[in-house]
Amino acid sequence: MKYVYNGLDEALRCERPVDLPISLDLNRTDNVVVWLSAIRVYSFGMMFAIDARYEDPALSLSLGAYDGRPTFTHFSAPLLLGLGFADGSSVTTAQRTRGSLLELRTAESRSGSVRGEYLLAPIPPAGPIDVATAWPQLGMDEKVVTLDGEGIASASASASASESVTQLWEPKRQPDPDLTSEQVTHQLQYQRGGWFGIRLD
Numbered sequence: 629m630k631y632v633y634n635g636l637d638e639a640l641r642c643e644r645p646v647d648l649p650i651s652l653d654l655n656r657t658d659n660v661v662v663w664l665s666a667i668r669v670y671s672f673g674m675m676f677a678i679d680a681r682y683e684d685p686a687l688s689l690s691l692g693a694y695d696g697r698p699t700f701t702h703f704s705a706p707l708l709l710g711l712g713f714a715d716g717s718s719v720t721t722a723q724r725t726r727g728s729l730l731e732l733r734t735a736e737s738r739s740g741s742v743r744g745e746y747l748l749a750p751i752p753p754a755g756p757i758d759v760a761t762a763w764p765q766l767g768m769d770e771k772v773v774t775l776d777g778e779g780i781a782s783a784s785a786s787a788s789a790s791e792s793v794t795q796l797w798e799p800k801r802q803p804d805p806d807l808t809s810e811q812v813t814h815q816l817q818y819q820r821g822g823w824f825g826i827r828l829d
Contacts, residue, residue, distance in 0.1 A: 643670050645670045648668075651664070652775055655763070657768050660766050660767070662678065664676055667780065672749055674751065675745055682740040687740065689742035690707070690735075690742065691706055692706040704766060705765040706814065710827065713758075714756055722828055733745050751781060757780075760772045769819065
């Protein structure tokens, strides 16, 4: 069953998702580790967590997207993340894709570590999901691992049918953060001819 909501904030607030016990190592170097966990399936999409750790505590890790906005110099460039689906479609944090959304909703960063929650909408097609990551500025090359997507599609059907959904109130838009002069804009970097290169070039 599909529910009708007035925006994503309302949709996220009004459903209790189905939690899937999945933890997947995505990429690593000698001093950087990235993994995926905490998948929550809604009727309209899914959320998942990305965790990263860096050996040097002087650098604050950044997730997010390459949206052209500047950031503080003590933050890293954002992690490059992409998802490829069984029907041949894909979505990345490097550019928007018509009909699909991959968005960082929340992030908590500490010295040398970060945890972020991403929203993917709509529910991906049944079948395996390729999860591609790269962090060139931290010396992390592109890597693609496969997530079993069958449980996600079936969980979505059960979540929307079995969980009680209540619309409580209209969402309130959060103000945009102020920008300061102590900022730098990171340039998008990826391997030519690789997973991201094929989709972004």
